[in-house]
Amino acid sequence: MDVLKADPLHPLQAGFGFGGYIPRALDAAAVQDLPALSPDESWMRLALLESMEGIGRSSPNPPVGAVLVKEGRLLSKGATLAYGDRHAERVALDAVTDRSQLVGATCYVTLEPCAGIGKQPPCVEALLASGISRIVVGARDPHPKAAGQGLKALTQAGVAVETDVLGGECRAWLFPFLAWQQLQRPVVIGKWAQTLDGHLADDHGRSQWISGNKARAYTHWLRQKYDAILVGVGTALADAPSLTVREAAPPLHRQPHKIIFDPKGRLCNGQSAVFHNLRQGLQKSGPVLFHAVETPHWKPEPWMEAFKDVLEPVLMPPQCSWLEFLRLLDQQHRTRFGRELQSIMVEGGAQILTLLVRDELLDALQVFIRAGILGGSRHRIGRLDPRDGASAPPTNPMLDLNARHDFQLVATQQLGDDVVLECAHRRFTFWN
Numbered sequence: 030m031d032v033l034k035a036d037p038l039h040p041l042q043a044g045f046g047f048g049g050y051i052p053r054a055l056d057a058a059a060v061q062d063l064p065a066l067s068p069d070e071s072w073m074r075l076a077l078l079e080s081m082e083g084i085g086r087s088s089p090n091p092p093v094g095a096v097l098v099k100e101g102r103l104l105s106k107g108a109t110l111a112y113g114d115r116h117a118e119r120v121a122l123d124a125v126t127d128r129s130q131l132v133g134a135t136c137y138v139t140l141e142p143c144a145g146i147g148k149q150p151p152c153v154e155a156l157l158a159s160g161i162s163r164i165v166v167g168a169r170d171p172h173p174k175a176a177g178q179g180l181k182a183l184t185q186a187g188v189a190v191e192t193d194v195l196g197g198e199c200r201a202w203l204f205p206f207l208a209w210q211q212l213q214r215p216v217v218i219g220k221w222a223q224t225l226d227g228h229l230a231d232d233h234g235r236s237q238w239i240s241g242n243k244a245r246a247y248t249h250w251l252r253q254k255y256d257a258i259l260v261g262v263g264t265a266l267a268d269a270p271s272l273t274v275r276e277a278a279p280p281l282h283r284q285p286h287k288i289i290f291d292p293k294g295r296l297c298n299g300q301s302a303v304f305h306n307l308r309q310g311l312q313k314s315g316p317v318l319f320h321a322v323e324t325p326h327w328k329p330e331p332w333m334e335a336f337k338d339v340l341e342p343v344l345m346p347p348q349c350s351w352l353e354f355l356r357l358l359d360q361q362h363r364t365r366f367g368r369e370l371q372s373i374m375v376e377g378g379a380q381i382l383t384l385l386v387r388d389e390l391l392d393a394l395q396v397f398i399r400a401g402i403l404g405g406s407r408h409r410i411g412r413l414d415p416r417d418g419a420s421a422p423p424t425n426p427m428l429d430l431n432a433r434h435d436f437q438l439v440a441t442q443q444l445g446d447d448v449v450l451e452c453a454h455r456r457f458t459f460w461n
């Protein structure tokens with residue numbers, strides 16, 4: 030492999046990335062001046078924008094969008110709006126009151142329709158019964174209940190099928206769902222803001238704010254897209270973050286689950302401001318602050334009584350690997366919410382991100398780069414804690430350039446004085 034090679038996976042239309050159409054995440058009106066595309070691409074873009082309206086609501090079902098069109102006229106739109114609820118295609122079909130309009134119509138859908146029974150009957154049945162004559166699909170779905178079966182049934186019934194229209198854009202938006210199917214463990218997205226010289230904070234540990242307003246608004250949008258946010262205890266103590274969704278353009282559908290990685294239980298010695306801020310956006314029946322600690326070091330402190338409705342310890346066995354830890358979090362989530370933990374956005378700091386790089390567990394990256402130089406010698410990805418022998422070259426896999434360049438560039442977007450680079454690990458087969 031070439032050193033420092035980073036091929037784009039698929040040339041995406043300008044503005045599209047993991048967050049959908051990124052300018053829409055910052056300003057709902059941004060969709061008014063979209064560049065011209067072919068008619069099929071324009072309708073698919075509308076389906077994708079429709080799916081963005083349901084951000085944060087469908088997980089672990091994919092956030093799909095669909096539109097129905099006849100003779101160049103929009104009949105209806107739909108999105109998957111809740112886990113276990115009607116899929117986008119059915120929502121769009123049900124919205125057409127005059128069913129005769131559906132005969133000969135085209136359905137544009139961002140993800141291949143399902144053919145098997147889950148919490149809902151198969152979408153393919155509804156599409157076949159509707160009388161549509163053409164279906165245009167964005168991304169193929171490797172899920173066993175789809176995986177080409179539905180498209181085969183539609184073709185056999187005489188429905189014209191086209192796939193991969195804005196396929197890259199749809200796959201980027203559906204990344205957590207598609208990646209989860211391949212990995213069968215929570216998908217880990219590393220997110221950080223850095224200066225041009227690679228610093229996540231200055232040498233005093235100050236990082237608020239490296240990125241500007243627009244980059245922060247996009248981060249908030251992403252916080253509701255992914256199922257949980259994880260930060261290291263170093264970050265929780267230094268920044269007292271609230272980790273809420275605040276600044277993105279509406280809709281703001283959910284506040285994320287928050288996970289603090291804290292092997293030594295240092296969070297318990299933190300100041301009350303840390304807890305006060307972390308408690309923002311948490312509700313009794315909703316998001317939970319998972320506090321991950323190693324068992325031998327941890328015992329509940331008396332003050333924790335006040336947070337028992339929101340603070341849930343995940344007891345990590347000593348020497349727990351990151352993979353085991355992800356599975357523990359998933360287990361905890363399933364027990365509490367009855368569904369898998371599909372994706373986690375890790376928002377730093379540099380130590381946590383470095384550990385995840387070391388263990389090859391970062392599945393995607395969203396790196397916000399600020400047009401500024403900070404200097405200093407700390408808070409960079411790749412500076413491992415001395416207990417890992419980071420300074421001994423052969424034990425630091427990050428020093429082997431040929432072995433390390435595992436990511437492909439998916440999208441870039443300028444956000445004020447920042448640029449976000451979005452990359453996916455090369456391990457994913459669904460891009461090809």
Ligand SMILES: NC(=O)c1ccc[n+]([C@@H]2O[C@H](COP(=O)([O-])OP(=O)(O)OC[C@H]3O[C@@H](n4cnc5c(N)ncnc54)[C@H](OP(=O)(O)O)[C@@H]3O)[C@@H](O)[C@H]2O)c1
Pocket residue numbers: 220221222223228229230233234235236237239260261262263264265267268290291292293295376377378379380381382384408414416417
């Ligand atoms: N620019 C950004 O995007 C951004 C984002 C977040 C944070 N920050 C800045 O980053 C700083 C905090 O980051 P940080 O890197 O110091 O801390 P951190 O990554 O937030 O937390 C470090 C965690 O990793 C654990 N750890 C470290 N080495 C380990 C190892 N070898 N094995 C197991 N666990 C290990 C530590 O455990 P122990 O408790 O046992 O030490 C601690 O829980 C703050 O200044 C914050 O402002 C910047």
